[in-house]
Amino acid sequence: MRIALVGCGAVTQAVYVPLLSRRRDLFEVSAVCDLSRTLADAVGDRLGAARRYTAVAEMLADGGFEAVVVLASGSHGETVRQALAAGYAVLCEKPLALTRAEVAALPEGRLMVGYMKQYDPAVRRAEEVLAELGGPEAIRSVEVTVLHPSGESQLAFANLTQARDVDPGLLASLRAAEEELMSRALGESAPAAVRNLYGVSLGSICHDLSLLRRFTGSPAEISYVETWGDVPGSIEISGPLPIRGRFSIRWHYLEDYPAYRETVAVHHDQGSLELVFPSPYLMNAPTTLTVVSAGESRTDWREVTEAFEVQLAAFHAYVNDGKPPLTDVGGALDDIVTAQRIAARYAVQHALNIGGEAA
Structure with a gap:
């Protein structure tokens, strides 16, 4: 399954990069996005993702993947809203948002929230x-x-x-x-x-x-x-x-x-x-x-x-087989x-x- 990563900071580098590197049987990272081009390049180099972005909207518009994994810090509400509206499945690290209003504004779509x-x-x-x-x-x-x-x-x-x-x-x-x-x-x-x-x-x-x-x-x-x-x-x-x-x-x-x-x-x-x-x-x-x-x-x-690895496999099963997520x-x-x-x-x-x- 081709995926895009949003956020290339600590949890991405320490956890998701090594796990995605060893689970190439399930995932191909097609694109990465971070406010820092330095971080996007570092993670892109390690995962073999040729396309690197500093703006989420641009990455979503270009496409070339089936799902988005949101790993940035802070509230994820607006990024998740944009990804769902564009038709992508989403795995979002906790918390989903800081407000109930952000959740209410989310369109219908395939969304799994990560509590490993x-x-x-x-x-x-x-x-x-x-x-x-x-x-x-x-x-x-x-x-x-x-x-x-x-x-x-x-x-x-x-x-x-x-x-x-x-x-x-x-x-x-x-x-x-x-x-x-x-x-x-x-x-x-x-x-x-x-x-x-x-x-x-x-x-x-x-x-x-x-x-x-x-x-x-x-x-x-x-x-x-x-x-x-x-x-x-x-x-x-x-x-x-x-x-x-x-x-x-x-x-x-x-x-x-x-x-x-x-x-x-x-x-x-x-x-x-x-x-x-x-x-x-x-x-x-x-x-x-x-x-x-x-x-x-x-x-x-x-x-x-590894719990994070089981969670990633569960996201793959959710998107491809319709198996409901735990959250x-x-x-x-x-x-x-x-x-x-x-x-x-x-x-x-x-x-x-x-x-x-x-x-």
């Missing part, structure tokens, strides 16, 4: 175990802890090509547009603390929201939100699960922590399941699933199959709504301004 942890073999095995135990009705609680070092420390091994050739005026206009979207989501007068919380919720905590969607369904209510420490600091979120039990998420940004670590524990009527995720940038590093059942029996389960536009919208509920609960608790869609 949903495709992790350990997560799929945990889903099977939960189904055998009775599903969401058996869950007492879901407890998440994320220890998040800086992106620079996580990617120090990757020898990334850096972009230094993008017009500063263009970058400033893009940042202003992003702030306008944040204002539409949260209101013009939403303070920095609320905007930071919303950004982390959609940029990182959304992975945990996506797992909640798979295990129990999206939470319909947020009971409590707190933040502390220097921005982005630490965040705590809790509330009831949609069927039974409660969830809690504790997310900590630790600049110098030696390695990313994410733990998701599901406690149920007969024991617990614990998932421990490594850094997402370490290809084929296994997630560990530990199953503890009544009588203190314990089973550890690991598989080195479509509805699931991505659920996460945006939940992130807005998180921001609104925090604002109400601290008597801060909240407006826009989150109000």
Whole structure:
């Protein structure tokens, strides 16, 4: 399947370039696009894509591919809208957008939103175990802890090509547009603390929201939100699960922590399941699933199959065979709504301004 890539930054270079290089049985990269011609050339050279662009509209108009993979930073709403309107299938990295309005403006089309942890073999095995135990009705609680070092420390091994050739005026206009979207989501007068919380919720905590969607369904209510420490600091979120039990998420940004670590524990009527995720940038590093059942029996389960690679294969199956993705536009919208509920609960608790869609 011939594809085009939008965005040639860190995740593209560290994750997608090596995976697409070894899955030439499924994909041919026909075109790449980035604001930086330096990055477009670097990724194009590594993947053998002769056509390189710095404008999405021009790339879409030229065509020569069947699908678009959107990997750029920030909101992806407008790029996805353009690609769907042009008739292309789209795989879009999370988050799909910053506002519900962007999602509502999307035309009909084939859209898959990438939350690679949903495709992790350990997560799929945990889903099977939960189904055998009775599903969401058996869950007492879901407890998440994320220890998040800086992106620079996580990617120090990757020898990334850096972009230094993008017009500063263009970058400033893009940042202003992003702030306008944040204002539409949260209101013009939403303070920095609320905007930071919303950004982390959609940029990182959304992975945990996506797992909640798979295990129990999206939470319909947020009971409590707190933040502390220097921005982005630490965040705590809790509330009831949609069927039974409660969830809690504790997310900590630790600049110098030696390695990313994410733990998701599901406690149920007969024991617990614990998932421990490594850094997402370490290809084929296994997630560990530990199953503890009544009588203190314990089973550890690991598989080195790369979740990002399974996700890419699932996109191929979606476009060519019609196999539905794990997250479509509805699931991505659920996460945006939940992130807005998180921001609104925090604002109400601290008597801060909240407006826009989150109000």
